[in-house]
Amino acid sequence: MSEITVKQLSVMKGGYVKNINFIITSGNLLAVSGPNGAGKTTLLRALASLSSLSSGSIRFNGRELTQLDAKFRARRISYLPQKSEIHWALSVRDVVALGLMPFGSQLDKITPSENEKIDRQIESFRLEKLSHRPANELSGGELQRVNLARALVGDPEVLLADEPAAALDPGVQLDVMTKLKEIAASDRIVIFTTHEIRHAFRFADKALLLGEHGTCIGFGEPQLVFNNENLLRCFGIRPIGGEIKEGVDFERIISSDA
Amino acid sequence: MKIHSYILLVLIVLAVFLAGLLYGPANISPLEAAKALYDDESNLTKLILLEVRLPRVLLALSIGASLGISGAALQGFLQNPLAEPALLGSGPAAALGSVIVFYFGAFGAGALILPLAGIVSALLATVFVWFLAGRAGNSTTLILAGVAISSLAGSLTALVLNFAPNPFAAAEIIFWLMGSLADRSMEHLWVSLPFMIIGWLLLLSVRTTLDALSLGAETARSLGVNLRNVSIRIIFGTALAVGAATSVAGVIGFVGLAVPHILRPFVGHRPGSLLFASALGGAVMLGIADLAVRLFSVGAELKLGVLTALIGAPFFLALILKLRRG
Numbered sequence: 001m002s003e004i005t006v007k008q009l010s011v012m013k014g015g016y017v018k019n020i021n022f023i024i025t026s027g028n029l030l031a032v033s034g035p036n037g038a039g040k041t042t043l044l045r046a047l048a049s050l051s052s053l054s055s056g057s058i059r060f061n062g063r064e065l066t067q068l069d070a071k072f073r074a075r076r077i078s079y080l081p082q083k084s085e086i087h088w089a090l091s092v093r094d095v096v097a098l099g100l101m102p103f104g105s106q107l108d109k110i111t112p113s114e115n116e117k118i119d120r121q122i123e124s125f126r127l128e129k130l131s132h133r134p135a136n137e138l139s140g141g142e143l144q145r146v147n148l149a150r151a152l153v154g155d156p157e158v159l160l161a162d163e164p165a166a167a168l169d170p171g172v173q174l175d176v177m178t179k180l181k182e183i184a185a186s187d188r189i190v191i192f193t194t195h196e197i198r199h200a201f202r203f204a205d206k207a208l209l210l211g212e213h214g215t216c217i218g219f220g221e222p223q224l225v226f227n228n229e230n231l232l233r234c235f236g237i238r239p240i241g242g243e244i245k246e247g248v249d250f251e252r253i254i255s256s257d258a
Numbered sequence: 259m260k261i262h263s264y265i266l267l268v269l270i271v272l273a274v275f276l277a278g279l280l281y282g283p284a285n286i287s288p289l290e291a292a293k294a295l296y297d298d299e300s301n302l303t304k305l306i307l308l309e310v311r312l313p314r315v316l317l318a319l320s321i322g323a324s325l326g327i328s329g330a331a332l333q334g335f336l337q338n339p340l341a342e343p344a345l346l347g348s349g350p351a352a353a354l355g356s357v358i359v360f361y362f363g364a365f366g367a368g369a370l371i372l373p374l375a376g377i378v379s380a381l382l383a384t385v386f387v388w389f390l391a392g393r394a395g396n397s398t399t400l401i402l403a404g405v406a407i408s409s410l411a412g413s414l415t416a417l418v419l420n421f422a423p424n425p426f427a428a429a430e431i432i433f434w435l436m437g438s439l440a441d442r443s444m445e446h447l448w449v450s451l452p453f454m455i456i457g458w459l460l461l462l463s464v465r466t467t468l469d470a471l472s473l474g475a476e477t478a479r480s481l482g483v484n485l486r487n488v489s490i491r492i493i494f495g496t497a498l499a500v501g502a503a504t505s506v507a508g509v510i511g512f513v514g515l516a517v518p519h520i521l522r523p524f525v526g527h528r529p530g531s532l533l534f535a536s537a538l539g540g541a542v543m544l545g546i547a548d549l550a551v552r553l554f555s556v557g558a559e560l561k562l563g564v565l566t567a568l569i570g571a572p573f574f575l576a577l578i579l580k581l582r583r584g
Contacts, residue, residue: 048480074482085474087337088527098470102482107469108531134527150473 002026002076002157002189004047008056015042015051017214024206026157029184030191031200031222034210035234040193041082042214044162047191048079060158074102078151082162082193084143089134092146096121099153121149125179141172148179159183161192165199177203197226197235202246209234263524267538271319274545278315279307282552313444318548318562319541320447321439321507324454324499326540327533329514330521331461334468334529335492336397339577343514344504346400347387347407348380348497352504353435354411354418355379360431361418370449376505377453377498383407384497388490397475400489437508437563439548450502457499458537460491465530472529510563512570513540513547519577 002025009020017039024030032040045051047058049065058065065073078099086095094107096118105114122131125145130138135146144164151159164180165173173196181203184190194200200207200222207222211234218225226244231237237250280288284306294303328343336345344350355375390403415435422428467488470478479485503510517539518532525531544566551560 050476050479070482070484074480077480079477079480081474081476081480083474085337085477087472087474088522088529090469090472090527094469094526094528095473098473098481101466101470106466106530107526107528 001187002061003059004158004189004191005059005062006047006056007059009043009046009058010054010056011039011042011046011051011214012054013052015039015045015214017043017046017210020056020208020210020214020216022206022208022216022219024189024191026187026189027184028189028205029181029203030189030206030208031204032191032193032208032210033195033197033200033226033234034217035212036195038210038212038234039214040210041162043208043210044079044160044191044193047158048077048160049073050079071102075154076156077158077160078154078156080147080151080159080161080164082166084147086136086143089136091132092127092135092138093118093122093131095135095146096127096149096153099150103154117153117155121153124152125149140168141175144168144172144176148176148183152183156188158189158191161190163194164192165194165196173199197231197250198246198248201226201244201248264535264538267535267542271538271541271545274542274549275315275319278318278545278549279311281549282306282311283555309443313442313447314439314548314552315545316447317439317442317450317506318545320451320454321503321510322513322540322542322544323537324457324503324540325510325514325544326517326536326538327458327461328496328499329540330518330529330532330536331464331468331492332496332514333518334471334532335464335488336401337471337474338397338401339519339581340515341401342511343496343500344408344509344511346404346493346496347383347411348501349504349509350408350411350415351383352376352380352501353509354415356434356505356508357415357418357431360427360434361422363423363427370445373446373449373502373505377450377501379411380497380501380505383411384493384501388493391489400493433561434508435563436561437510437566438551438559438561439507440559442506446506450506453498453502457495457497457502460495460498462533464488464491464495465533468529468533508561508563510544510566512566512573513543516570516573517543519573 005023006020010018020043032043034040046053097107097110100114122128125148127145127149130142165176177199180190180192204222207225208219209217209225209230211217217230217234228238232253236253238253239248240251280286280291286303290303291307294301294307297304325343332341332343332345333339355378356372359372359375387403387407391400419428419431422431467483470481470483475485518536521535521539522532525535547565548562551562551565
């Protein structure tokens with residue numbers, strides 16, 4: 001059982017979040033939502049140890065995240081950045097293999113057991129036909145599957161995904177969300193950021209809503225966090241029909257007292 | 259790249275080495291060469307082979323390797339196909355150091371003063387770039403710092419030329435700046451090779467990291483890469499390799515840019531595997547270029563740096579067209 005405990009977390013550099021508190025355990029999919037600039041990426045980067053904390057703490061299985069060795073941490077916590085970068089025409093297989101780097105794996109010396117792990121992910125994400133294609137020539141949806149395979153090849157305890165469904169067509173968005181749900185169900189912690197409240201509402205087990213200036217508006221069951229008051233306060237919207245439920249659409253309320 | 263491709267590259271390096279030793283303006287047949295080398299007595303053929311050609315060939319191979327590996331490392335680190343070894347300023351700084359020695363006529367103090375001055379100034383410039391760029395290892399600030407130091411070194415070199423004590427000194431400096439391996443001795447090799455080898459080892463030590471950097475700095479960090487540590491190794495590795503190379507041979511362009519480009523498809527576009535391949539490829543390219551300079555010069559010897567620049571311009575154009583086609 002893995003656990004992430006965030007206490008009084010504030011980050012002031014390279015983004016802004018203030019006084020964030022939550023606990024998440026394995027088997028849960030946590031959606032982090034909030035308006036543009038609310039600090040979703042900043043929070044995720046802090047959880048990945050990519051930005052330094054101004055105050056507070058992040059504990060992973062009881063140990064301070066900042067005290068963990070970089071390789072030890074990388075083996076357990078995988079991170080998918082918002083903007084996927086692949087600078088050279090590396091094959092899909094090589095990109096997946098790079099996920100094993102924290103275990104000392106080298107691209108030109110892949111062992112049979114490493115090959116097995118890579119094959120398993122390639123199969124799991126239906127990448128067999130693409131495996132020798134240059135990854136920088138793939139479509140957005142294909143690339144996101146490759147990225148997820150890369151993030152999971154080392155069998156991490158935690159997956160952090162920054163806007164994993166952004167800029168994908170609706171079908172692929174649902175594929176990605178379903179996959180994230182499956183990954184969480186396989187006894188992992190999955191934390192993803194999203195603007196898409198419907199995804200958070202439908203797929204996530206827990207939701208964290210950030211407001212302006214990186215403050216926490218709510219944490220808990222999605223239906224409780226995305227209540228009418230919070231939606232109005234954070235996004236200036238309300239559910240059509242007045243009640244949030246699966247498949248609901250929203251309307252824009254210009255002023256908060258409307 | 260499969261192991262047999264590396265073996266093939268090593269064999270080509272050996273072939274270039276032998277060709278460089280056997281072919282030159284003086285006609286020496288392989289049989290004559292073998293005989294002369296086994297002769298206990300000193301003779302003219304042996305003198306040409308061991309004192310003139312051997313240092314020149316070995317320098318061409320080691321300098322080519324330095325430029326090739328540095329170009330591959332910088333392209334991988336900066337994730338930029340147009341990065342080349344002189345980008346971080348060590349090449350121009352090494353040239354400036356050597357030019358200052360020319361200015362003061364200090365090479366009378368010994369043949370080694372020239373390369374030593376080059377290496378020391380390359381290292382000084384690198385430390386300066388390091389402090390200027392900040393310690394975070396951000397590639398944009400690193401490039402900016404490198405460009406700033408390069409242009410400073412370039413303008414100071416022009417200043418030295420401007421105040422050259424006499425036309426002969428100025429001509430000497432200009433010829434030296436063109437890049438050449440003529441009249442180099444084994445001493446030049448011994449003074450520069452250790453620095454180059456340390457540079458190669460520093461660069462080879464980051465090969466796995468360079469693969470991870472293909473996915474961007476953010477993902478690489480999440481995979482446990484310490485960017486600061488990597489940038490130190492890359493900056494000082496290229497400074498030592500390129501600084502030592504430039505301080506002995508003057509400015510030689512194109513090799514460090516082109517070799518990684520040519521070999522990249524053969525290593526599956528893996529930046530890490532490209533390092534060793536580019537070292538071998540650079541050795542082959544500069545070895546052949548120097549052989550061409552020696553064999554085909556009429557009258558005044560064509561300078562090696564001029565030849566590589568002449569080949570380099572069309573290569574650059576081809577690269578631009580390829581990038582435009584996307």
